[in-house]
Amino acid sequence: MPSTSRRNLLKLALAAAAIPAVPGLLRAAPEPRGFAPAPGDWRSFELRTRVRLAPQGPAQIWLPVPSAQSDYQRSLDDSVTGNASEAAFVTDPASGARMLHARFDASVAEPTVELVSRIQTRNRTVDWSRTSEVQEDPAVLEAALKGSSFKPLDGVVLDRAREITQGATTDREKIAAIYAWIVTNCHRNLDTPGCGPGDIQATLTSAGLGGKCADLNGLFVGLARAAGVPARDIYGVRVAPSAFGYKQLGANSPDVTGAQHCRAEVWLAGHGWVAMDPADVLKVMRAETDRWIKDPADPLVAPVNAALFGNWEGNWVAYNTASDVSLPGANGAPALPFLMYPQGLNAQGRLDELDAKAFSYEMTAQEV
Incomplete structure (x- = not known):
């Protein structure tokens, strides 16, 4: 990737942190009208x-x-x-x-x-203007730097991580570059079953940079780890509509049987675990309208792209951050890549x- 393109991607992603939060929530927005999760009450x-x-x-x-x-x-x-x-x-x-x-x-x-x-x-937000001496168990951070069966950190994954983050000097710059690269180069594949298998090596090769949340946010996590930044997937399910009118960013009926969605987070010094969800940006681009939007600067996409670098809505419930899960009593069945x-x-x-x-x-x- 040319250095100019890398700089542009980095600027695009870092701009996500600069958009101010809009106070309050639009509880019943019939059409998308901005997207800016703000601190709020527990639901x-x-x-x-x-x-x-x-x-x-x-x-x-x-x-x-x-x-x-x-x-x-x-x-x-x-x-x-x-x-x-x-x-x-x-x-x-x-x-x-x-x-x-x-x-x-x-x-x-x-x-x-x-x-x-x-x-x-409740909504999860980050204030990029403030830092603190937040700490984490070193064992937890070490685990968030390791590969797994579907997240190898060598080969094509390592090569791509080095390419994307070339010139980045801080962890936040690395994450910004990876986030922007995912949004700019990957796509949501509507034919992928469920949330996708989460095989990030395949996403980079045979799947042609397409997939769903387990593939796309999984790739984000794998690239971050390969770049030396602790990161992890969080597997869960959507439980309520988006307060901002985006149909693709919420559960739109009490039936949530197929509403599983995994998100991601990264550990950044001074901020702790920070929310990330480039897969949902790509979901809005591909499925929010009948038109496949391919420009993250599109007015419908831009606020989502900005906000999901550090924030998310509290209309989703987290199960776990686990990978390679063994089911007790499953009689030697292979471990699951994730449990969602x-x-x-x-x-x-x-x-x-x-x-x-x-x-x-x-x-x-x-x-x-």
């Missing part, structure tokens, strides 16, 4: 996941549980009902991901389980988490 949600399996012998279910405790989310409590032979909340020791694990004996006529989680969320969807296993094998009707699960969210 309370009830997230409900119901599973009803056909009687097909012994079965197991694993449901991700919201477990983030942070300045943007409070995970309050979880409850479970149903006819499981055994049910327990468990934590994957390697990744820290919490989940509900339910087992059903073959004698259970209609396996049923319902998980209800109560969560509070319900998982199931019966005598016939793994259930398809992206086919909710065949799997027989539904998810609903309600603001309370």
Whole structure:
């Protein structure tokens, strides 16, 4: 990439931090009219996941549980009902991901389980003009610099990270360059199933820089790590409409069965963990209108591009930041690259988490 182009990308991304926040939220905007999440009150949600399996012998279910405790989310409590032979909340020791694990004996006529989680969320914002002596556990930062099965940090990933960040002297400049490169060069592929597999090497090569949030934000995280900046994906689900009228940036009905979305964050000295979501910028560009918008400076896209470098709306619930997740009791099944969807296993094998009707699960969210 020519040095002039790199400088332009860097300027574009750094400009995201300079746009002032608009106080208050537009609770019922019929059309997009700017996008500027601002500090606000906590909102309370009830997230409900119901599973009803056909009687097909012994079965197991694993449901991700919201477990983030942070300045943007409070995970309050979880409850479970149903006819499981055994049910327990468990934590994957390697990744820290919490989940509900339910087992059903073959004698259970209609396996049923319902998980209800109560969560509070609020907008997440950054003030680039202020810094503090925020600290983090060195082990956490070290983990956020390591590769994983779908995020190798060598080869084409390392080469691309070096190319993008050439000339950047600070971590913030590196992240700004990577964010701008993703928005400028990648695209949302509407044909990608679910949130995408999250295989960032494939995203850079065989997938032609296209994919969905697990691919695009996953690539952002991988490039950041390869550039030496701690970063991690956060896997979750949208639970409410966008307050700014963007249909693609929220859940637009109580049925959130297919509303999974992963975001990202980076660790920057003086600011701590900072929100990032270039994948949602690309979602607006590709799907907010019938026209595929390819210019991030387009009036519809520009405020989203600016705001999602450091901020996000509190209309989304985080599950975990885990990768390479082993499901307890899965009888040696390969680890999952991430845990964001319900998982199931019966005598016939793994259930398809992206086919909710065949799997027989539904998810609903309600603001309370």
